Amino acid sequence: MCSDAYSTAEIEYKWCTSKEPNCSTAVKADANIELSSYKFTKICQKRTLASTSSGTYSRLRVSFIFDRDSGFYFLQIFFPASLVVVLSWISFWINRDSAPSRTLIGTMTVLTETHLMTGTNRRLPPVAYVKAVDVFLGFCYLLVILALIEYACVAYSKKKNEDRRRREKKTEHKPAPPTPDILHDVRLAECTCNAAPTSIIAVIKQSNRFCVSHSHIDIVSRAAFPLVFILFNTLFWLILLYKSKRLPYISEHEGDRCDAPDLH
Structure with a gap:
């Protein structure tokens, strides 16, 4: 609400609060208001002064804040x-x-x-x-x-x-069958306990350090x-x-939601 024809020297607007005894037009929220997708939260009333080349003018603004019903x-x-x-x-x-x-x-x-x-x-x-x-x-x-x-x-x-x-x-490859050795029983001093495995089964059973299972x-x-x-x-x-300023103890005060840029 504003008037660009009369400056503050002639007319100055202000909000009438409910604390004043002669105020009967204070903006109040109706507790019975219900919407399907939104929840009525707050009414913000603000008085601003717009300065132009022709003078300073008084303006009143009211904002209704709704929260989306989640x-x-x-x-x-x-x-x-x-x-x-x-x-x-x-x-x-x-x-x-x-x-x-x-x-x-x-x-x-x-x-x-x-x-x-x-x-x-x-x-x-x-x-x-x-x-x-x-x-x-x-x-x-x-x-x-x-x-x-x-x-x-x-x-x-x-x-x-x-x-x-x-x-x-x-x-x-499978190793070739060994040739018969007649002197096998005679060479008792020969050590064969550390011999590498030659069968396919023994090689397969050996663990592979570089194997990564897909599981x-x-x-x-x-x-x-x-x-x-x-x-x-x-x-x-x-x-x-x-x-959305709904986090307790961390979000800004509820009154800050009424702060908005002035209309000039």
Whole structure:
């Protein structure tokens, strides 16, 4: 509310507060106000002075602050997306030889996350900036993609190990049968206890220091994926609550939400 025809020398506006005895027009919030997607939070009243080339003018401004009701988004977006991410971790406990089962789980979780992302963007208004829900769904989508790539790494590692063992078997040759030695019983002083194994079975049973089993990838993933998801959720919700000034003892005072640039 303002008037550009009369400066402060002629008219000066001010808000009438409920503490004044003759004030009957104070702005008050109705406790019965209910909205489907928002929750009425606060009324901000402010008096400003606009200085122009023709003089200084008094202006009044009132702002209504609404908080988005997060219950719908928890039930329809955040909670289902988290469950899909947890579902993708089941493949880490499935036998590595069950390629159809692990591939099906990875593909279905990726498609489900894609459906959640597209459905959420259709319901929300299009904006030019990145929303908090976009960050959450994008990270969940990245985790299910990585879970599918993890099985590809497991299958590739298993194939490499099998190819290496196959090459080792081909390079090994069976030793020729020893020629009969008549003086074998006579040479008692000859030491043969430290002789290297010559049979194929003995060579295969020897441990290979450079062999890395593909199961190590699944073992690491069983702990790494949940830890990364828990760490992300902790940081995400702390930052989100801090930015929305809903974090107790850390966020700014509630009255600061009424601070906004003056209208000139």
